[in-house]
Amino acid sequence: MGEVKFFFGPNHPGMNGNFSVHLYVEGDTVVKARPIPGFLHRGFEKLMERRLWFQNMALIPRICVPEPDINEICYSMAIEKIAKIDVPERAQWIRMIVLELARMANHFMSFPGIGGPLGLYTGPNWGVADRDRILDIFEALTGARVYHMYIIPGGVRKDMTPKIEDLIQKTIDYIESRLPDYENLIFKNRIVHTRLKGKIILTREQALEMGVTGVGLRATGVPYDIRKVDPYLFYDKVDFEVPTATEGDAFSRVYLKFLEIPQSIKIIRQALEKMPAGKVNVRISEGSALRYRVPKGYAYVHVESSRGEYGYFMVSDGGEKPYRVAVRGASYPQGLYGIEKYMPGTRIEDVPVWLATMDVCAPEIDR
Amino acid sequence: MEKSFFAPTKAWKFLFRKPVTIKVPYEKREASERYRGFHINDWSKCIGCGTCAKICPTDAIKMVEVPELPQEFGKKPQRPVIDYGRCSFCGMCVDICTTGSLKMTREYVHISPDPETFIFMPTEKGIHNAEFPLGWTRDADSDLLDLERVEMEMVEAEERVKSFIEYVRGYSKERAMKEASRCVECGICTDRCPQHMNIPEYIKSIWNDDLEEGLRWLYKTNPLSSVCGRVCTHRCEEVCSISHRGEAIAIRWLKRYIIDNVPLEKFDEILKIKPEKKDKKVAIVGSGPAGLSAAYFLATMGYSVDVYETMPKPGGVMRYGIPRYRLPDEALDKDIAFIEALGVRIMTNVKVGEDISLEKLHEEYDAVFLSTGFGLGGSTKVPGTDHPDVIQALPLLRAIRNFLRGDGPKPKIPRKLVVIGGGNVAMDVARSMARLQMMEYGEVHVHVACLERTYEEMPADMEEIEEGEEEGVVFHPGWGPIRVIIEDDKVKGVEFKKCLEVFDETGRFNPKFDEENRMVLEGDMVVEAIGQAPDYSYIPDDLKEKLEFKRGRIVTNPSQQTNIPWLFAGGDIVHGPDIINGVADGYRAAKGIDEYLKGV
Numbered sequence: 001m002g003e004v005k006f007f008f009g010p011n012h013p014g015m016n017g018n019f020s021v022h023l024y025v026e027g028d029t030v031v032k033a034r035p036i037p038g039f040l041h042r043g044f045e046k047l048m049e050r051r052l053w054f055q056n057m058a059l060i061p062r063i064c065v066p067e068p069d070i071n072e073i074c075y076s077m078a079i080e081k082i083a084k085i086d087v088p089e090r091a092q093w094i095r096m097i098v099l100e101l102a103r104m105a106n107h108f109m110s111f112p113g114i115g116g117p118l119g120l121y122t123g124p125n126w127g128v129a130d131r132d133r134i135l136d137i138f139e140a141l142t143g144a145r146v147y148h149m150y151i152i153p154g155g156v157r158k159d160m161t162p163k164i165e166d167l168i169q170k171t172i173d174y175i176e177s178r179l180p181d182y183e184n185l186i187f188k189n190r191i192v193h194t195r196l197k198g199k200i201i202l203t204r205e206q207a208l209e210m211g212v213t214g215v216g217l218r219a220t221g222v223p224y225d226i227r228k229v230d231p232y233l234f235y236d237k238v239d240f241e242v243p244t245a246t247e248g249d250a251f252s253r254v255y256l257k258f259l260e261i262p263q264s265i266k267i268i269r270q271a272l273e274k275m276p277a278g279k280v281n282v283r284i285s286e287g288s289a290l291r292y293r294v295p296k297g298y299a300y301v302h303v304e305s306s307r308g309e310y311g312y313f314m315v316s317d318g319g320e321k322p323y324r325v326a327v328r329g330a331s332y333p334q335g336l337y338g339i340e341k342y343m344p345g346t347r348i349e350d351v352p353v354w355l356a357t358m359d360v361c362a363p364e365i366d367r
Numbered sequence: 368m369e370k371s372f373f374a375p376t377k378a379w380k381f382l383f384r385k386p387v388t389i390k391v392p393y394e395k396r397e398a399s400e401r402y403r404g405f406h407i408n409d410w411s412k413c414i415g416c417g418t419c420a421k422i423c424p425t426d427a428i429k430m431v432e433v434p435e436l437p438q439e440f441g442k443k444p445q446r447p448v449i450d451y452g453r454c455s456f457c458g459m460c461v462d463i464c465t466t467g468s469l470k471m472t473r474e475y476v477h478i479s480p481d482p483e484t485f486i487f488m489p490t491e492k493g494i495h496n497a498e499f500p501l502g503w504t505r506d507a508d509s510d511l512l513d514l515e516r517v518e519m520e521m522v523e524a525e526e527r528v529k530s531f532i533e534y535v536r537g538y539s540k541e542r543a544m545k546e547a548s549r550c551v552e553c554g555i556c557t558d559r560c561p562q563h564m565n566i567p568e569y570i571k572s573i574w575n576d577d578l579e580e581g582l583r584w585l586y587k588t589n590p591l592s593s594v595c596g597r598v599c600t601h602r603c604e605e606v607c608s609i610s611h612r613g614e615a616i617a618i619r620w621l622k623r624y625i626i627d628n629v630p631l632e633k634f635d636e637i638l639k640i641k642p643e644k645k646d647k648k649v650a651i652v653g654s655g656p657a658g659l660s661a662a663y664f665l666a667t668m669g670y671s672v673d674v675y676e677t678m679p680k681p682g683g684v685m686r687y688g689i690p691r692y693r694l695p696d697e698a699l700d701k702d703i704a705f706i707e708a709l710g711v712r713i714m715t716n717v718k719v720g721e722d723i724s725l726e727k728l729h730e731e732y733d734a735v736f737l738s739t740g741f742g743l744g745g746s747t748k749v750p751g752t753d754h755p756d757v758i759q760a761l762p763l764l765r766a767i768r769n770f771l772r773g774d775g776p777k778p779k780i781p782r783k784l785v786v787i788g789g790g791n792v793a794m795d796v797a798r799s800m801a802r803l804q805m806m807e808y809g810e811v812h813v814h815v816a817c818l819e820r821t822y823e824e825m826p827a828d829m830e831e832i833e834e835g836e837e838e839g840v841v842f843h844p845g846w847g848p849i850r851v852i853i854e855d856d857k858v859k860g861v862e863f864k865k866c867l868e869v870f871d872e873t874g875r876f877n878p879k880f881d882e883e884n885r886m887v888l889e890g891d892m893v894v895e896a897i898g899q900a901p902d903y904s905y906i907p908d909d910l911k912e913k914l915e916f917k918r919g920r921i922v923t924n925p926s927q928q929t930n931i932p933w934l935f936a937g938g939d940i941v942h943g944p945d946i947i948n949g950v951a952d953g954y955r956a957a958k959g960i961d962e963y964l965k966g967v
Contacts, residue, residue, distance in 0.1 A: 054511070055424035058457035122378055129387045136399075143401035143503045149457045157462075157509045158401065181378065188374035280508050287548025289463055289511035290421055291574060 017362035033343035040366040048325045054289040061147040069102040070305040072151035074312035079153040081299035091155035093275035100264040105134040106306040111257045117352035155281025196251035210333040214308025215256040220248040226304035238270040250357040307359040329364030398473035402502040403456040408489040412468035415443035416553035416608040419460035427453035441606030451485040458503045463511040465608040474499040514613025517546040524837035531691045543624040547573040556603035562951040581625040590663035593698045596623025600945040642669035650732040655683025656946040657738035657938030660953025666709040674713040687765040690799045720905025738938040741899035751851025756858040760896035781892030788896030789817025789825035797840045811839035818866045820845035860889040926959025
C-alpha cells in the first residue's frame, strides 16, 4: 500500500476555521502532516503600525473571532503598562466580567463542538444556543455581539448598569443549571469516552517543549494559568480554582474546559459583588482620540485566554501610532509545530479530534 | 458502564420543549439599548467637520459635498457618507462627533442585491426611512474629544490694574502642546479666518513640537502673527468645531506661543525668503496692519517697497490705539523688525498730502497702496459734547500710549470717568483709564454706557467686558446719552435715557428710546467711543472724483484695486473692522499689484 496525500481543509466540516493540513497517509494512519497556514493572513501586526492608537481598537478584536476580548485587554494593558496609567477599579472589575464571559462563550463553542467530529450534533446545537445568551449580555453591555470594542486603553467604554448586572446574574444562573445536561450528554457518553479517552496524548514533556499552554498543558498536571501565575486585573482578589488533569489525553483537554465554566461563573459572581462605584475609564493621553500618544517604551503583557497564554509585545516610539505590535497566539505552537511533529501516527478519523482538542485557532496563527 | 450508556439519553427530554430559535424575518428581535446599528445624522446640527471620517478606522466614511446646503461660516457644505461594506460598527464616529449630530440606531438588518444601497448618507431618518429607537450614543465616558481648554495664565485683576504690563502670560510648552492636542484639524477655522490662515497645520506643528514648521505656516499668510496672536478678534474660535460641545481651541494663544518662542534672529534662517529682485517700486501709505501686510508680501515677491507713515513710529492702530497691556511695543516691534529685514523701507514722520503728494508718489512709484485707516472719531453730537473735557477715544488712547512710551505728556486723568460706547475701543479706553486712575488715585471710577441692551449684543468681546468688570469698570448697557451736564463750565456727568431697541425690523441702526426712563452718570470727563471715521484729506480732488465711495469706504475690486489702476487700497478704509481683515487686504493687494505690474 503506497503513501496517499490528501488535503484536509480549508473547506472541511471537521476543520477548525480557515486552515489546511496536507496529510500523507498509509492505510488509515497519518505518516506525515504539513500544516498550511496563511488563508487568514491579513497582516494585522503591520496594519496596526499604520493606524492611530485608538483606531486599532476596531482592528484587534478580529485576530481572534470567538474570543475577541483577550486582544482588547492585551492591547489596553500594554499601553497602560508603557504609559504607567492607573485604571479605575470599577473598570478592572468590569473587564474581568467581560473576560470571563468571553471565556465561557468560547468554551461553549469549543467543548460541545467536539460533537462535530464525533457525530454528536446535539452538543454543538446546545452550545451555540447557550453561547448566544452570553452574546446577549455583550450586546447589552458593549453594543455589539461578536466584536465588542469595549475594553479600551484606560478602562472600558461605557459603564455597567444595574439592568445589565441583572441580566448577567440571570444568565449565569441559567448556564449553571444547564451544566448537568452537558455533563450527561457529552462527558458521561460512552461513545465520547471510546473516541477520546486515552487518545491523542500530549505528554508534559512534549507540551513544555513546544510551549503549549492552556488546557493542553494543564491536562498533563501542570497548573499553569496566567491568572494564578502572574495575576492581572484583580484575579488575585477573587477565589477560584484551576482544574487540572494528569492523563494528557483528548478527553481531559475537553473536560477541563467544561470544568472551567463553573470557575468563571464563580469569578463573575464575586466581581459583581466586589465591584465598587466610580469612573470606568481615564484618558491615556491628552487631547482628542485623533492625537493620543503613548510614551516611548515597550511592554509584554499576557493573559490566560481560553486556549492558553495569549500575549502582546508592544513597542511605542512616543508617536501617534504603535511602532511594533507582536502577538503571541495561544494556539501557535501546537497549530504549526505540533501538527507537523505529533500528528503523524494519528488515524484519519481522529485528525479532526486532534485539531479540535488541541485548540487550533486559525486566525490567531495567521494574524 | 451502564451510566455512560444511559446518561446521554436524558437529553431526550428536550424533544418536548420549544425551540430557542426565532423565525426571522417573521419574528422581529429588537436590539439592545446600546446596540451599534445603522447611523442617523441630524443635518440641522451637523457642521460637516469631517471628524467622523478622520477617526474611522476602516475608511468607511467619506465627506461628500452637498451643493444644496447653504454656504455659511462655521459649517462646511458636506455630510458624511457611510459605506456599510467597510463599516465595522465600532461607533468611534459617534463618540467623537463634535456636535453630537451623528448617532446609531438599533436598526441592524439591511438586505439588498444592489451593492450601491450599502453606501448611504445618513439623515434624521435611518437607512430604510423607518423609525428606530436610538442605540449607541456618546456619553461622558465614551467621549473621544477633549472639551476643556487649557487655561491661560493671567495676572490677577487686582495686580494688573495697577500697571500697564501685559497681563496675558502666554502658554508654556506643556500647556501649548496640551491645548494643541485637542484640535481635530477640521479646518472650519481656516474657512472663517478672513486671511484663511493655516490654523490646523500650525497647531499640528505645535503638537509635534516643531515650532520652525509652525513659523513657516504662520508666515505663509500672516506677517503680523505676534500682533494677531495677542489682539486678533479670533473669529476662528467662534466657529471652532470643538466649541459646539466644549470650549473652543485657544487658536489665538497658540499662534502667540509659536511666534514668542522662536527668536527673531532665527527667522531668516527658518523662513528662507530669498526673492528674485524686481525693478518695480511700490509705495504704501500708512503702516497699519494692511500696509505692513502688503509691504511684506510685496517684498517676498521681490518688489522694492517704501512705506510712508505720519507718526514717529510704524504700526498705526497697533502702536497708537490698542493699549499696551494687550499689545506691548516689543511684540509689534518683532513683527515689524522682520518686515524691515526683508528690505522694506518705512519712512516715518512723513505725511502724504503735506510732505509729499499722492501725485508725486505716482510719478516715483509703479503702484501705490493706500491703507490709512480710520483715524478720526465720531461724536454723539448731543448737547455739551463740544466741551474740552468731552474727548474722543482715539486721540486719548494715542496720548496714553505716547505717555507710557515716554514720548508725550501725561494725559488728564479724571477722578470720575464716563465712557460712551460698547465696542472694543470703549473697553480699551475704560480699562486704560482704570489703570491710570489706580496709579494716580488708588481707586477706579469708570462707568461705561452703551445703547446695546445686553452684554451679548455689545460689539465688544465678552472677555474684554468680563476682564473690565474684574478691574472695577462698571457697565450700563441699554442707555443712550441725552446731554452732557455742565455746571460752572465743568463737566459734571451725562444724562441718559433707556434704550428699547437698537435696530429696527429691517436691521438698520435706528434706536428707540423710553424718554421717561432716565439716569445720570457722574463724571468729570466724558470719552466718546462710538465708532471711527476715515480722513481722506490727503487725496487730491481730481483723484477723489474718480474714486468710488460707499458709506465712507473706498470701493475696490477683489484684488483691492480702485477705479484708478495704479491705486490700490485696503484696511479699514475698504473693509474693516479688525487687524486680520487688514492683513487679508494687504495680502490680496500684494497679489493684485503683482498682477497689475506684470501686465504693465
